[in-house]
Amino acid sequence: MNRRHLLGLGAAAALTPVAARAQSWPTQPVRLVVPFAAGGPTDIPARLFADEISKALPQRMIVENRTGAGVVVGTDAVAKAPKDGQTLLYTTVAHSVLRPLFPRLPFDPVADFAPVSLIGVIPMVITVNKDFPARTLPELIEKLRAEPGKHDYASSGNGGALHLATELLLRRANVRANHVPYRGTAAAMPDVLNGSVPIIVDVATTTLPFVQRGETRALAVMDSQRLPQLPNVPTTAEAGFPGLEAYTWHMVLAPSGTPTATLDQVAGAFGRTAREESVRTRLGDLAMRVVDDQSPAFAKSWLDAERTKWEAIIQEAGIRVD
Incomplete structure (x- = not known):
């Protein structure tokens, strides 16, 4: 399989063997930037994925904790990184509220990022x-x-x-x-x-x-499903409030302009890892429900919906961050 044919596969690249995909990605160690402190609830799943994905790729995936100004410092580092899939952002619902809460950011949280994969909620x-x-x-x-x-x-x-x-x-x-x-x-x-x-x-x-x-x-x-750890606690829908759902979710994003084929390859790596039973079990221990679709298209639709929901709440409640 030559390089031109590989890059032309688009979304199907997520299903190809690692050895074939490695011809175009990655060509050097991958930085998975986590804009939260090491050892925290976002860092732990990020390191789990980095360790598992590193076993299958010819280059390691390395977690880099970049904290400061909330999530702004680490997020900015990824926004300004090369558009080659070698630098990725592992972040949370915080990304969906950056624009309404911080109007003077050094980056555009929408235009400067390409959603890659929604890991779980x-x-x-x-x-x-x-x-x-x-x-x-x-x-x-x-x-x-x-x-x-x-x-x-x-x-x-x-x-x-x-x-x-x-x-x-x-x-x-x-x-x-x-x-x-x-x-x-x-x-x-x-x-x-x-x-x-x-x-x-x-x-x-x-x-x-x-x-x-x-x-x-x-x-x-606040989910459509009960928590396995709390089987007797109803969902909000069961308690009489259908559609009242709220999560912290984990998502991988890349700099905007990263080639579609590369985004699909990155999503494929995370998707295959998320489907491993041992990984699902460990994430389940953290109360995370892994989503079934780790594609860039699903990640984008989820992020767009979350932005719309939370921007409305911020406006209605008059929430400001000083």
Whole structure:
């Protein structure tokens, strides 16, 4: 198979053997830039994929943690990287809200990036202090409706995923609660546990241990499917709020202008790895549900929908990041 024929395969390249695809990608070690700290909930899956993909490629995939200004520093590094598939961004839902929250970025989060592969989604879980007088989501909504502005909810920071997911819930239910932002979930949880700020909508990975120990009560999972770790906790649809879904998701992006054939090859590498049973099991332990379609087309459609959803919430709630 010659190089011209290989590059002409387009989307079908994702199904070709690694040895054949390696003629065009990669030609040197691949940098997988993670704009979050090492050892965190985004870094761990990124390293899992990098290690597994490295076993199949002629060049290693190396995780590079580039933190600073939220996710801006690492994201900017990828935006300005060569358009050859050798530098990739492994990021989260944070990418979908960069434009409305940070209007003076050194890059365009839409025009400067090509979605490659949506890896999976980790749902948010609507949770309250164990002694809070609401045992179901409808009871929580009724409590907030009966006592508008009386109750507080915690988040990991203004404009973050937890803040946005809670605002989505409040606006969908047409109720009010007071936002109390903290510098991260670890700082927020003591006040949730002691009941001074009794409500938090948190990522399943983080909230599971507290729920399983009985320290907090999960009212609903903001997903279309129940969490295997919380089989008795209903989805938001089952609790009477169909379509009320919120996730932190993991996605791979490349600099805009990267050749389509290369994007397909990168997506194929991540897709094959995501379908490995051992990888799915390890991601499942992190409460991540691997999606069935890791193609660039699906990643783009997902990212476009997420941008539309969260930009509307940011505008409606008047959320600003100072």
